[in-house]
Amino acid sequence: MPSEIQPPSHGDHLTLSYPADHVLLLTMNRPKQLNAMTPSLSKDIGRVLSWFDDEPTLWCAIINGAGRAFCAGADLKAQVWKADQEGGQKDESEQIATSPHGFASVSRRSISSKPIIAAVHGMAFGGGLEMVVNCDIVIAGASCKLGFPEVKRGVTIAQGAIPRVAFISGFQFASELMFTGRTISSQEAQDRFRFVNKVVPDNEVLPTAIAWAKEITQNSPDSVASVKKAIILAKQAAGIEQSTLNHAYSVENKRLFNGENIQEGLKAFSERRPPAWKNPAKL
Incomplete structure (x- = not known):
């Protein structure tokens, strides 16, 4: 870690590194759970990104996941446990309204003026894909699988991805993807739905994301x-x-x-x- 910067405290479920000058790499570190999101991990990501926004020596961030997946969505077991601890689940509308940065503090994040790159491998489903489509640049592995399966579970896509995908892909393509809950390939996400910038071999996802971050940080x-x-x-x-x-x-x-x-x-x-x-x- 560069000696002049001190990130906020965070749990072992999130690791930070600095793969190039002015570049911060956040790695979701729950590989056995396919990096499924917990409330505590979401808070840590939000805290780190707020620090990143204010840290003048860091100009670009990359988000990726450890193990076999980027993020499989919400950890439903953790959500049930949290509800039990708090004496019941909050009204869903209230949860969305009081979570201005969305899923994992990323999916509705619009306050940052610094680029955020998603380095996606394995899979990104549900909230995990909501994170991806709100990043500025998306690098995806060739075998990556993506989708919004919420309609298959009886729930909805609530954390910002619907207007984002409609804006990027067009209303008909957004409807196709979200009405069916279909799983698509990273190549389809690039060619048809247009929310992936580049598809690369799986082992080149992170190196490519770092190379793009380096290219960005060559500019003012x-x-x-x-x-x-x-x-x-x-x-x-x-x-x-x-x-x-x-x-x-x-x-x-x-x-x-x-x-x-x-x-x-x-x-x-x-x-x-x-x-x-x-x-x-x-x-």
């Missing part, structure tokens, strides 16, 4: 943050003009134009040399 972190903010606003706003105006007045855009990296990028271009980016100022 201020510029990348500004662009990500614009993409988020495009999903939220009613039209092109309003999202453009919201982006213009965003704190990420103001930091870009008032920061040192914009001057460094232009100067490096004129001097025909690689730019030397600085850590962005805290927002």
